[in-house]
Amino acid sequence: MTETSEEPTPDGSMPSAVPDAEQLASRFEADGVLLYLIDGQELSIVDIWPPHASAGTLKLQVGFGVTGLVARTRKPVLINADSPRNALHRRLLRLEPRQTVARMCVPLPGLEGEMVGVLAVHRSPDRPFDQADLDDAESLAALLGLQLHANRLWRAVSRHRTERDRLIEQAISAQEAERRRIAFDLHDGVTTALASMSFHLSSADLTVSRLEAGEPEGAGRRDAFDSVRQELATTRGLVDLAYNQTRAAISGLHSLVLDDLGLVAAIESLVQSAGRPGGPRIDFFVDPEADVDEVPDHAAAALYRIAQEVLSNAVKHSAAKRIVISLRRVGDSMVLGCADDGTGFDPEERLTARAQDNDGAQHFGLSSVAERCAMMEASLRIESAPGRGTTVLVELPLR
Structure with missing residues (x-):
């Protein structure tokens, strides 16, 4: 017996012996197959034959309609002539107005008996499904259910991964925005205060140099001393401002x-x-x-x-x-x-x-x-x- 190595499929999963919708259609000599996944209170199509571009938009409610009742009651259903009222559902079954279809709907259990999906097979009312078809479908139910359960778990993991990546991205963006805010606060507050301090100290230093050189004299000398005192007072106020703004920036960080x-x-x-x-x-x-x-x-x-x-x-x-x-x-x-x-x-x-x-x-x-x-x-x-x-x-x- 020759051993074969299995290669991963494009989505990263391993090939499976579980039949797909096309293979199921061939097995039951059906006109079409819809494989539904139960997600909360909704059923959505995860595999369909023949393919249809609108399959992903059909949502059926658990408990309503034939497929929904099978999902709720966990009991299979055989119908010789059914005429679904949902317009999109009829398009997926390729039904003309007033046309009927024979259907077989089988519940699919997952791990620990949890209901995870429904297998819906249809063909002409001239060839209704019988007990032999149902027995064959039920023999596949556990295998199909496990695959659907794995599918649902994978979807949940993918959603959590996407949400995690989104949160990480937004957290980093928030951090960068906070850093920009602090940078603006420091630039517009502390840096501006320091620049003004430098200007006022330079002005006071220039006046002191003039006083050391013996000018001006008389009343002008007193005015020069008053000017130095005013520059120093202004500088002291700017020091307090820079100190408070620095404390505010630090408080913003922690x-x-x-x-x-x-x-x-x-x-x-x-x-x-x-x-x-x-x-x-x-x-x-x-x-x-x-x-x-x-x-x-x-x-x-x-x-x-x-x-x-x-x-x-x-x-x-x-x-x-x-x-x-x-x-x-x-x-x-x-x-x-x-x-x-x-x-x-x-x-x-x-x-x-x-x-x-x-x-x-x-x-x-x-x-x-x-x-x-x-x-x-x-x-x-x-x-x-x-x-x-x-x-x-x-x-x-x-x-």
């Missing part, structure tokens, strides 16, 4: 309060720093039952960043009179909330498009919040409407 005093103190610090004269009133409420010590360090850091983002958005964009930040325990979850009475917005538009600042600089806003939630498997709920304020709720499972 919260020392979070490390030293924990999540509650860090959010309290955010609330205090976000307040401004003429701005909205900002309150922070903590549920006494919320044991924040149960929140892992990485999750606490993510919740802090989310609080920072939603609070910043509310202060800058909501035109609210009052903002309420809350941290509470709900069952086995920690819930962070931010509610305002501002102008509100359309959440769908905001989540699918990056907002633009007035100066054209991009910021990630709620998309950044959604990405952080996805990475720590927290749920995000946004309730808002134009003129009705905004509520953002982040629920983090603790177990």
